[in-house]
């Protein structure tokens with residue numbers, strides 16, 4: 001295997017999102033869970049997205065796991081590595097984007113790293129270094145209430161500078177729209193001043209194509225699916241990769257019972273759950289019972305099992321920012337988050353034991369806990385359900401043939417759960 005592009009994603013939904021984008025841009029792509037075991041049978045691909053559950057863990061651990069992934073990717077020919085972060089730059093001042101970027105940059109000897117979370121397809125744009133979610137700045141968006149990484153500053157030059165050891169500069173939109181050469185010159189100017197990272201403006205896909213052309217000449221970049229799109233288009237347009245047609249289906253039908261799990265507390269997911277209640281049974285978990293070890297997962301499985309024969313069910317821990325804050329104030333943000341993630345994993349394990357082979361999971365951390373518990377080592381990318389969310393076919397899963405959809409909290413349309421199950425046959 002000689003990779004054209006290696007990617008390290010800091011959560012599983014983000015990895016799935018990026019794998020979807022690369023596939024649709026013509027790169028044969030596979031998503032792995034962690035660094036793959038040597039005996040995992042992977043197809044011949046142009047890109048590998050190594051999924052880590054590293055976004056909200058201690059920075060040192062995030063760095064060591066990212067370095068192991070980088071070593072594996074570069075050992076398989078990846079000249080360029082993309083460190084895939086959230087399009088809403090989910091992180092705190094304690095890390096992890098800055099520390100991981102600093103280490104990967106030192107490892108590959110890169111003078112300066114292009115950084116942009118822009119992903120216009122999902123309404124993420126960057127202007128003068130400020131990240132917008134739709135029409136509002138990041139710090140005025142629902143991401144200000146994120147349970148684990150609340151975002152209170154939309155100026156990413158400031159945000160990254162607080163996390164990184166290097167100085168952080170800006171490549172503004174006027175430079176990006178001027179030309180790739182103008183971007184190259186700006187990067188050289190910044191690097192000449194000892195600046196090691198540059199937040200790069202992007203508002204349209206054409207800006208990402210310019211950025212991707214320049215980024216592909218470097219060894220490392222940091223961003224979301226948007227820069228992935230730019231890199232993929234650059235690899236195809238420069239002839240480094242022969243574009244492959246994206247999957248038109250999800251392969252052989254899997255069948256069997258289906259279920260949905262929602263741990264994301266995003267505004268989008270809350271709306272999607274409310275809409276799902278009109279078409280499938282929905283159980284809302286009690287986070288207090290989960291944290292107290294009150295058998296909430298067992299209660300959920302006892303509720304779900306007799307309903308699976310009649311159709312899909314949805315089990316949700318998701319709650320409003322106010323309710324989440326109340327739970328966190330009583331039990332601590334990390335403790336509450338971890339306990340609920342593990343309860344979701346318990347429920348997923350029980351559902352698979354009950355025969356479920358088609359599973360939709362909402363939330364990156366939630367997906368990480370579920371996929372790890374199901375011991376799924378990798379995924380092939382199927383059809384796109386919504387921007388940033390494909391159907392995934394498990395590779396090497398203990399349970400055998402499975403289809404999953406790992407939905408980023410903020411992604412998907414109002415009827416996402418039904419839409420997903422309709423494509424997961």
Ligand SMILES: Nc1ncnc2c1ncn2[C@@H]1O[C@H](COP(=O)(O)OP(=O)(O)OP(=O)(O)O)[C@@H](O)[C@H]1O
Pocket residue numbers: 011013014146147148263264265266287317318319323324325327328336337338339340341362363364365366367407408409410
């Ligand atoms: N009712 C609740 N109270 C407190 N915390 C909760 C509750 N429900 C879920 N959580 C926690 O909130 C966090 C949600 O993070 P997760 O990454 O799963 O969703 P997300 O951030 O919306 O998704 P993405 O990262 O894909 O955008 C998890 O740690 C989860 O355990």
Ligand SMILES: O=C(O)[C@H](O)C(=O)CO
Pocket residue numbers: 011013014015017085086087088224225364388408409411
């Ligand atoms: O870039 C995004 O928003 C990705 O989908 C993600 O990282 C979700 O956790």
